[in-house]
Amino acid sequence: MTDSAESPVQPDSEVSASAVPEAATASAADRHPDFHAGFVAFVGRPNAGKSTLMNALVGEKVAITSAKPQTTRRAIRGILTADAGQIVVVDTPGLHRPRTLLGQRLNDIVEAELDGVDVVCVCLPADEAIGPGDRRIIEQVGRHPRAKRVALLTKTDRVRPDDVAARLIEIDALAEWATLIPVSAVTDDQVDVVRDELIRLLPASQQLYDAETHTEDSIEVRAAELIREAMLEDVRDELPHSLAVVIDDVEAPEAEGGVTKIYASVFVERDSQKGIIIGRGGQRLKAFGTAARKQIEQLIGGRVHLDLRVKVAKEWQTSPKLLDRLGF
Structure with a gap:
């Protein structure tokens, strides 16, 4: 074992959504009127269920999960290809009040991703009360009007149906949403609804990635x-x-x-x-x-x-x- 920390470390390369050829051009829409493709960012506070839901959508473990806050430290792309379209899910670090330079850089990652996606999904866990942090995140998303806003009420398997209904009413009043969906990635409840709705909201486009590709990560x-x-x-x-x-x-x-x-x-x-x-x-x-x-x-x-x-x-x-x- 060694306690040296001086060996060089090469940073992971970051590929922004804007680095991929423009998906929503008129010519692409004309050539592929029935196929939709684009980028969808999952945002929310730590432990909102973003990574678990992305894995459920993609059908493969492309992001690690843990009950520990700030498990996700990069923008992770998971790619789902269906008959009707292709979703590039961008799982982002949990937004929080940073206490370190690392925390600030994680928040900066989220801010940068919001500028290049077609849809932003705000993930709100059903088993926790909506708090000031959630409202700040919704306000932050609102400063990026290019993307359509979706609310996902996650972890619905942890609460009673009556509680889900009450929370949906509460979330609906927080912003103008393109759609609002309750979902449980653990029980696979409504994951298919999330997939279909996101494809519907994406622009007409040709496929962005090979159908066998599930992530960009090496x-x-x-x-x-x-x-x-x-x-x-x-x-x-x-x-x-x-x-x-x-x-x-x-x-x-x-x-x-x-x-x-x-x-x-x-x-x-x-x-x-x-x-x-x-x-x-x-x-x-x-x-x-x-x-x-x-x-x-x-x-x-x-x-x-x-x-x-x-x-x-x-x-x-x-x-x-x-x-x-x-x-x-």
Whole structure:
């Protein structure tokens, strides 16, 4: 194990919606009048069910999920292709009052995405009261009039039907919505309705991605997220916010059916956190690695050797230089 944090880290590349050829041109609409395609942003406060719903729509795990706040730290694109259209779902970090430079950068990601999408879905969990944070998010979305606004009442499986009806009335009064849909990604209730309504709201367009593509993210990016997800399940207090994972190298198998070797660095902010992650005799880190390796093997469809090294990057959440090196 090493506590060095000086090895160079290359930031993940970001692809904005505007980087894709214009979807809603008159010629595209003329050529594909019955097919709709475009970008849909999911926004909301932390733990609003955005990532779980995106995975349910896409039909594949393209975003990690956790009960810990700020699990999503980038704009993650999940791609759903149906007979009537193609939805590029942009899952964004939870909007919140930032306490660190990282928090501010996460909010900035959301703001940037709102400028380039066709539809914005505000996700509001049915099992929590609508609060000032939700109202601020709705106001922020209203400052981007180009996109159509949709309200999604998520996690409806956690409340009674009467409570769902009352919450829908409350949400309807908050803004002018193109549509308002109650949905449960866990029970798959109304997920198909969300899909059909979003396709209806998107512009007539040719297909933007191959039908077999479900995400833009590379294997390296998805592997790093799966490692972080395994750790988020078993850490408490401030430690989830202090974790960052970077893939240092991937070695392809030398022969068909061989083992893919993945080398990753897990960054924390303090020496005490490093000890928590490693655990007595390295047992905790080994357990994290085993859980992550199984997920990565499912992702790539083959055997994986996962090498994890824990490093300290002191107060990286507040350091512009370290944030840049860690890809934020």
